Amino acid sequence: MNRDGNCKSLWQSHAPDYFAANGWDQGQIYDVLIVGGGITGMTTALLLQQAGMKCIIAEAQNIGFGTTGGTTAHLNTFMDTPYHNIAANFGKEPAQLVARGAKEAIAFIKEQVTKNKVQGFSERPGYIFSANDKEDEALEKLMAAANEVGALMQYTDALPVALPHTKVIVTESQAQFHPGKYLYALAENYEQAGGILLQHCRVGSVTYENESTFKAEANLGSILATKVIYATHIPPGVNLLHFRCAPYRSYAIACTLKSGNYPDAMIYDMQDPYHYYRTQETDGKTYFIAGGEDHKTGQEENTDACFRRLEAYVRTYFDVDEIAYQWSSQYFEPADGLPYIGRLPGSDDNIYVATGYGGNGMIYGTLSAIILTDIITKGKSVYKELFDPNRVKPIAGFSNFVKEGADVVKHLAGSIFSAEKLPSLLDLAPGEARIVTYEGHQLAIYKDEHHRLHMISPACTHIKCSVAWNSAEKTWDCPCHGSRFSYDGEMWTGPASRNLDRFNDDPV
Numbered sequence: 001m002n003r004d005g006n007c008k009s010l011w012q013s014h015a016p017d018y019f020a021a022n023g024w025d026q027g028q029i030y031d032v033l034i035v036g037g038g039i040t041g042m043t044t045a046l047l048l049q050q051a052g053m054k055c056i057i058a059e060a061q062n063i064g065f066g067t068t069g070g071t072t073a074h075l076n077t078f079m080d081t082p083y084h085n086i087a088a089n090f091g092k093e094p095a096q097l098v099a100r101g102a103k104e105a106i107a108f109i110k111e112q113v114t115k116n117k118v119q120g121f122s123e124r125p126g127y128i129f130s131a132n133d134k135e136d137e138a139l140e141k142l143m144a145a146a147n148e149v150g151a152l153m154q155y156t157d158a159l160p161v162a163l164p165h166t167k168v169i170v171t172e173s174q175a176q177f178h179p180g181k182y183l184y185a186l187a188e189n190y191e192q193a194g195g196i197l198l199q200h201c202r203v204g205s206v207t208y209e210n211e212s213t214f215k216a217e218a219n220l221g222s223i224l225a226t227k228v229i230y231a232t233h234i235p236p237g238v239n240l241l242h243f244r245c246a247p248y249r250s251y252a253i254a255c256t257l258k259s260g261n262y263p264d265a266m267i268y269d270m271q272d273p274y275h276y277y278r279t280q281e282t283d284g285k286t287y288f289i290a291g292g293e294d295h296k297t298g299q300e301e302n303t304d305a306c307f308r309r310l311e312a313y314v315r316t317y318f319d320v321d322e323i324a325y326q327w328s329s330q331y332f333e334p335a336d337g338l339p340y341i342g343r344l345p346g347s348d349d350n351i352y353v354a355t356g357y358g359g360n361g362m363i364y365g366t367l368s369a370i371i372l373t374d375i376i377t378k379g380k381s382v383y384k385e386l387f388d389p390n391r392v393k394p395i396a397g398f399s400n401f402v403k404e405g406a407d408v409v410k411h412l413a414g415s416i417f418s419a420e421k422l423p424s425l426l427d428l429a430p431g432e433a434r435i436v437t438y439e440g441h442q443l444a445i446y447k448d449e450h451h452r453l454h455m456i457s458p459a460c461t462h463i464k465c466s467v468a469w470n471s472a473e474k475t476w477d478c479p480c481h482g483s484r485f486s487y488d489g490e491m492w493t494g495p496a497s498r499n500l501d502r503f504n505d506d507p508v
């Protein structure tokens with residue numbers, strides 16, 4: 001399994017990497033085209049296919065290529081947006097509905113792993129702990145609100161790891177799993193149910209073929225369908241949702257511990273950004289996974305340093321033997337705290353989207369599948385209104401919206417670069433990259449291991465924000481809406497829909 005970055009995640013080495021596109025008929029009008037083969041697309045396609053719809057998935061690379069291949073796969077009933085914030089922004093009943101949805105998603109995943117004998121799933125308690133007065137207060141509030149909506153938590157005296165703490169709460173019935181193995185089990189089920197899975201199939205424009213049929217142009221050919229679902233983590237093109245979702249990067253390491261004393265629990269601190277920990281057994285080996293160091297995409301100049309900070313932090317409290325894997329990945333933070341699941345704003349009734357999951361996309365990706373299947377097959381879902389992408393929540397989302405909007409303006413190409421001279425490029429070490437202005441042109445330049453310069457335009461092909469270098473993953477990342485490109489400009493993550501413009505590649 002390949003992933004949208006240079007670093008390898010724990011999940012990549014454990015899965016077959018090929019599914020045949022058995023039975024694809026270019027003349028056929030499919031009921032639903034699902035664009036994207038992460039947890040959202042795969043689960044949605046499986047449910048719709050099992051409900052009797054004729055589905056086709058088009059995945060630009062391979063399934064799991066996006067954030068699903070770079071997740072840490074905790075399954076929580078408490079969310080990144082605390083229940084008291086959800087209740088304040090949306091009301092108490094909607095907050096209860098979110099808690100209900102989280103439980104429903106975990107139950108769904110458990111059912112799938114049981115039915116398909118997928119290894120790597122286990123139910124574990126979750127511990128959240130504070131370490132100072134301010135965090136104590138926030139923890140108390142978090143627990144009170146969670147208990148009100150039925151995501152039960154209680155104080156405990158024991159934290160199963162030696163991290164400094166003042167108060168600890170525990171919540172039962174959390175879970176964890178192996179997202180690679182899970183995704184491949186879903187894909188097998190989907191194909192057995194007659195679904196078509198096209199890998200290495202990037203969807204470009206989607207237009208009307210006639211009144212009731214869409215025609216999606218893809219590199220493998222045209223796909224006809226009566227409904228389209230963008231399960232692309234963020235929709236392509238320029239959409240209202242790009243101004244309601246902000247891209248963030250998060251870091252993870254999987255290591256072995258000298259003591260062999262791996263916690264049988266999932267653990268979270270209350271720092272901002274927070275650290276999270278868990279244990280995963282896979283293929284006869286045990287790993288301790290730690291995550292954190294989140295930042296807004298493109299706003300950390302030295303992404304390698306994020307790994308070093310995370311590692312140093314973990315080594316302070318755990319007897320790390322070997323760092324076996326380290327990886328980072330991107331998520332999208334919604335402006336008002338809840339994801340956007342339903343009809344794509346500004347589009348036809350038959351085009352759907354699921355995005356803005358924050359760090360809860362295993363839960364929300366699964367719940368999106370349940371919701372979209374209900375909307376498409378029954379015309380209704382109990383969650384439809386709450387997660388409606390067209391909802392208007394000006395007060396709840398206002399501060400984030402203004403902040404993210406300001407970031408967009410700041411990063412528009414042409415407004416932020418200091419002038420540098422081309423000779424300074426010769427100072428680049430192999431593996432380094434820089435943005436320079438040369439004779440009025442802005443160039444994003446990467447020097448590879450063979451000293452070749454790869455020169456591309458830094459103007460993101462989405463709406464011309466300037467990309468920033470991600471040294472750890474060796475990608476150009478757009479700080480505005482999260483589009484990501486390889487070092488030589490190949491488009492890996494939308495919403496952009498084409499490669500960065502290339503200049504000549506010159507050996508030096």
Ligand SMILES: Cc1cc2nc3c(=O)[nH]c(=O)nc-3n(C[C@H](O)[C@H](O)[C@H](O)COP(=O)(O)OP(=O)(O)OC[C@H]3O[C@@H](n4cnc5c(N)ncnc54)[C@H](O)[C@@H]3O)c2cc1C
Binds near residue numbers: 039071358365
């Ligand atoms: C480091 C990290 C840790 C996380 N940990 C957790 C966790 O513990 N628990 C949790 O619940 N959530 C977690 N999340 C969030 C969760 O991983 C994501 O929200 C989730 O994986 C998103 O899944 P997805 O299927 O929507 O998108 P993706 O997995 O990104 O899949 C989208 C797919 O669409 C494809 N695509 C894009 N454009 C096109 C196109 N034009 N044509 C065809 N295909 C296209 C891409 O190639 C990609 O494979 C974490 C996120 C990060 C970054």
